[in-house]
Amino acid sequence: MKQGSPVQSHEWGHYERVIVFDGVCNFCNAFVNFVLARDSGGLFRFGTLQSQPAQDILAQLGLSTQDYETFLLLENGKVFTKSTAALKVLHSLPGLWPWMYAFIIIPRPLRDMVYGIIARNRYQWMGKSDTCRVPSPKERARFI
16 A cells, blocks of 8 residues: 555545554553643544444454554555554644654665554553543543
8 A cells, every 4th residue: 555545535534633553452442541641732533444334444444344554544545554653643732743754765665664563562561442532521532
C-alpha cells in the first residue's frame, strides 16, 4: 500500500483526521489515551479497526481485516499506516512531539521494520481486552 493513497468515497471522509486503531489492544488504547491527553484542540477523531467502516477501508486497501498489525491515519481523504501514520500523529500534537517527525528521514522500510516488531509483540507486552474500548462520556464526541 502506498502511503498517502486516497480512500475512495467513505463515510469517514468528511473528518480531517481519523486515527483507526485496534480497539482490543491495550497498547493501542494507551496510544489513544496519549493522543487524547495532548490533543486539546480536538484535531483527531477515533474509530476502531473492528468497526464496519474500518473493515471497508482495510478491504479497499488490500489489508487484513482480521490480523491487525497496523493502525490507520486518515488525513484529508488519504490513508497512512505504520510508522508514517504514527509520526504524522505526533507531528500534529502540541509541545515537543512534532520534533519526532524528524525520524521521517529514516527510510520507511527500516521504520516499518521497528513498527512491525512492536505490532507483533504488543499483545504479549501489554495484553488484550475482551471487548473494544468504550469511550468515557467526555470522550464520546471524539469517537466515530
